[in-house]
Amino acid sequence: xxxxxxxxxxxxxxxxxxxxxxxxxxxxxxxxxxxxxxxxxxxxxxxxxxxxxxxxxxxxxxxxxxxxxxxxxxxxxxxxxxxxxxxxxxxxxxxxxxxxxxxxxxxxxxxxxxxxxxxxxxxx
Amino acid sequence: xxxxxxxxxxxxxxxxxxxxxxxxxxxxxxxxxxxxxxxxxxxxxxxxxxxxxxxxxxxxxxxxxxxxxxxxxxxxxxxxxxxxxxxxxxxxxxxxxxxxxxxxxxxxxxxxxxxxxxxxxxxxxxxxxxxxxx
Numbered sequence: 001x002x003x004x005x006x007x008x009x010x011x012x013x014x015x016x017x018x019x020x021x022x023x024x025x026x027x028x029x030x031x032x033x034x035x036x037x038x039x040x041x042x043x044x045x046x047x048x049x050x051x052x053x054x055x056x057x058x059x060x061x062x063x064x065x066x067x068x069x070x071x072x073x074x075x076x077x078x079x080x081x082x083x084x085x086x087x088x089x090x091x092x093x094x095x096x097x098x099x100x101x102x103x104x105x106x107x108x109x110x111x112x113x114x115x116x117x118x119x120x121x122x123x124x
Numbered sequence: 125x126x127x128x129x130x131x132x133x134x135x136x137x138x139x140x141x142x143x144x145x146x147x148x149x150x151x152x153x154x155x156x157x158x159x160x161x162x163x164x165x166x167x168x169x170x171x172x173x174x175x176x177x178x179x180x181x182x183x184x185x186x187x188x189x190x191x192x193x194x195x196x197x198x199x200x201x202x203x204x205x206x207x208x209x210x211x212x213x214x215x216x217x218x219x220x221x222x223x224x225x226x227x228x229x230x231x232x233x234x235x236x237x238x239x240x241x242x243x244x245x246x247x248x249x250x251x252x253x254x255x256x257x258x
Contacts, residue, residue: 028216032212032213043247105162112172120172120175
């Protein structure tokens with residue numbers, strides 16, 4: 001039975017409350033326009049030259065939207081992949097290692113993409 | 125002793141017990157598209173890093189994406205992305221507490237399937253048109 005204090009804190013059995021749920025929804029909402037932007041960007045540069053693509057990615061508006069997409073998608077992806085592992089991987093060691101791997105993967109693709117956008121923006 | 129207890133405790137039925145239904149398949153598809161988009165994200169990162177590294181690297185990546193396998197992969201990821209996005213919008217609508225009745229969930233399921241296929245084809249038609257045909 002939930003004590004009044006427990007109910008007020010509302011954190012539940014995982015002690016994290018609805019934070020992950022909310023973050024997944026928040027990034028989902030952000031991802032909708034950002035993904036549409038990505039598809040538009042890729043389609044409108046189909047067959048474009050290297051210089052043209054680089055120039056467009058260096059545009060501050062494009063760069064900021066790309067960075068927003070990368071970070072929002074990386075966070076969203078980490079939550080989703082963790083959820084799948086939590087559902088299907090039950091061996092303690094295997095679960096711990098895969099959960100760590102998911103975070104490392106999300107950080108790796110997120111950081112690599114971020115560095116690429118910054119390099120393109122600053123022109124180095 | 126423990127083994128016996130584990131074997132006898134009631135187990136909740138899993139996927140293979142139920143008759144396949146559209147909404148159930150949509151739920152599975154949402155997971156599969158979501159998980160596969162992780163690979164799509166890695167490809168996006170690879171493409172961006174190649175742009176940042178210079179024309180030679182970019183040519184290398186473009187020749188992969190331009191190949192038959194590359195284009196097939198990109199087509200599959202376009203569909204997965206749009207399907208996951210439409211499926212996600214469906215979930216966001218459900219989060220408000222609306223559209224949860226039997227009729228509406230079927231409509232949402234079909235809208236996601238047909239919408240994702242139509243939009244994927246549309247995106248590729250526009251893409252090929254911009255490139256001046258096949």
